[in-house]
Amino acid sequence: MAAELHVALVAADREVWSGEAKLVVARTTSGDIGVMPGHQPLLGVLESGPVTIRTSDGETVVAAVHGGFISFADDKLSLLAEIAELSDEIDVQRAERELERAKAEGDATAERRADVRLRAAAAS
Amino acid sequence: MGAQLRVYKRRIRSVTATKKITKAMEMIAASRVVKAQRKVAASTPYATELTRAVTAVGTGSNTKHPLTTQAETVTRSAVLLLTSDRGLAGAFNSNAIKAAEQLTERLEREGKQVETYIVGRRGLAHYNFRERKVAESWAGFTDEPTYADAKKVAAPLIEAIEKETADGGVDELHIVFTEFVSMMTQTALGDRLLPLSLEEVAKEAAPKGEILPLYDFEPTAEDVLDALLPRYVESRIYNALLQSAASKHAATRRAMKSATDNAGELIESLSRLANAARQAEITQEISEIVGGSAALADASAGSDR
Numbered sequence: 473m474a475a476e477l478h479v480a481l482v483a484a485d486r487e488v489w490s491g492e493a494k495l496v497v498a499r500t501t502s503g504d505i506g507v508m509p510g511h512q513p514l515l516g517v518l519e520s521g522p523v524t525i526r527t528s529d530g531e532t533v534v535a536a537v538h539g540g541f542i543s544f545a546d547d548k549l550s551l552l553a554e555i556a557e558l559s560d561e562i563d564v565q566r567a568e569r570e571l572e573r574a575k576a577e578g579d580a581t582a583e584r585r586a587d588v589r590l591r592a593a594a595a596s
Numbered sequence: 597m598g599a600q601l602r603v604y605k606r607r608i609r610s611v612t613a614t615k616k617i618t619k620a621m622e623m624i625a626a627s628r629v630v631k632a633q634r635k636v637a638a639s640t641p642y643a644t645e646l647t648r649a650v651t652a653v654g655t656g657s658n659t660k661h662p663l664t665t666q667a668e669t670v671t672r673s674a675v676l677l678l679t680s681d682r683g684l685a686g687a688f689n690s691n692a693i694k695a696a697e698q699l700t701e702r703l704e705r706e707g708k709q710v711e712t713y714i715v716g717r718r719g720l721a722h723y724n725f726r727e728r729k730v731a732e733s734w735a736g737f738t739d740e741p742t743y744a745d746a747k748k749v750a751a752p753l754i755e756a757i758e759k760e761t762a763d764g765g766v767d768e769l770h771i772v773f774t775e776f777v778s779m780m781t782q783t784a785l786g787d788r789l790l791p792l793s794l795e796e797v798a799k800e801a802a803p804k805g806e807i808l809p810l811y812d813f814e815p816t817a818e819d820v821l822d823a824l825l826p827r828y829v830e831s832r833i834y835n836a837l838l839q840s841a842a843s844k845h846a847a848t849r850r851a852m853k854s855a856t857d858n859a860g861e862l863i864e865s866l867s868r869l870a871n872a873a874r875q876a877e878i879t880q881e882i883s884e885i886v887g888g889s890a891a892l893a894d895a896s897a898g899s900d901r
Contacts, residue, residue: 482641484743502815515652516814517823543649545809550645
């Protein structure tokens with residue numbers, strides 16, 4: 473099967489990434505989910521976490537996604553996120569600073585956000 | 597230089613300075629319109645995808661949600677009015693405020709209590725001056741709204757609509773904003789945002805009667821709807837904020853363009869007057885000289901004899 477996924481990763485204010493892919497792994501509220509071509513139509517709520525996109529030419533794109541949705545139908549997959557960043561857009565030092573600050577202040581959401589950023593940056 | 601001429605010259609100088617300023621403001625506004633339009637375009641993919649998803653849940657399940665259920669008797673409604681922080685935009689703010697007032701009046705005629713929420717310093721000043729109650733207001737981001745701003749605005753509104761009416765919640769939400777039709781046309785309009793009618797959303801998402809697939813919901817349809825609807829409202833408010841910003845800049849551009857044109861006309865007519873005054877002065881000087889020399893000639897001719 474030569475089917476491909478048409479992936480669009482869109483944030484609220486821009487399109488972050490779009491292209492063809494063979495596999496997309498994302499974290500929903502009920503666990504990680506992998507989507508390949510021919511998957512059943514799906515609509516899920518995303519957790520804050522890294523999204524891995526394996527493109528058709530064998531590359532891997534990792535993005536940090538904070539809250540949003542995954543919807544898939546007819547080999548078209550859209551990842552909607554309020555905030556989404558590709559791993560190479562992430563400022564590691566800034567994320568580390570954020571993480572420390574969030575830990576010090578006990579801000580769980582900010583801590584998780586910074587953690588996701590760092591993990592996405594490390595994964596690529 | 598005569599006094600008259602000096603006054604004209606001074607006025608020309610001051611109008612020229614004003615013209616330079618309005619011209620600069622016009623150009624700044626023009627570049628901002630383009631930027632704002634680009635932002636509207638950039639937010640479109642998210643909005644379309646979200647609309648599709650909402651339709652999918654709405655048609656694929658019979659889930660009930662406070663944001664989509666119409667109250668049997670609407671006793672209280674909220675009106676969100678989008679204005680700008682700064683003026684110098686022609687009738688932009690007054691049109692939006694007028695539209696909000698008409699809507700409020702209509703709702704009150706229907707026996708509903710109206711709570712007003714305002715974005716932008718101009719609208720707030722208008723309401724405060726008339727000592728009208730404002731439920732909540734935001735300001736400081738109307739020129740370049742971000743998604744975070746839209747979230748900030750949406751949060752208390754969603755909270756209000758999810759609350760029971762008896763506890764101070766509202767039954768419906770209207771939004772008044774200025775739609776950006778084109779560079780030349782912007783219309784203030786009032787729209788009912790909540791409760792959401794899924795049929796209307798569906799019509800918007802698939803106008804050609806496209807059939808949506810049967811989705812598998814993860815974790816459940818209720819949870820998805822729970823998470824989706826607030827995002828949908830936020831994205832609608834974000835879109836309204838962006839359109840409002842684009843309209844404001846377009847209105848500023850137009851107002852500044854006519855100010856520049858008027859200044860040009862004023863300079864032209866003032867230069868005419870100044871020229872006439874200078875000419876009159878010269879004429880007067882010539883006639884004085886001629887008169888003086890004639891008197892001298894007469895006097896010397898008389899003394900010769």
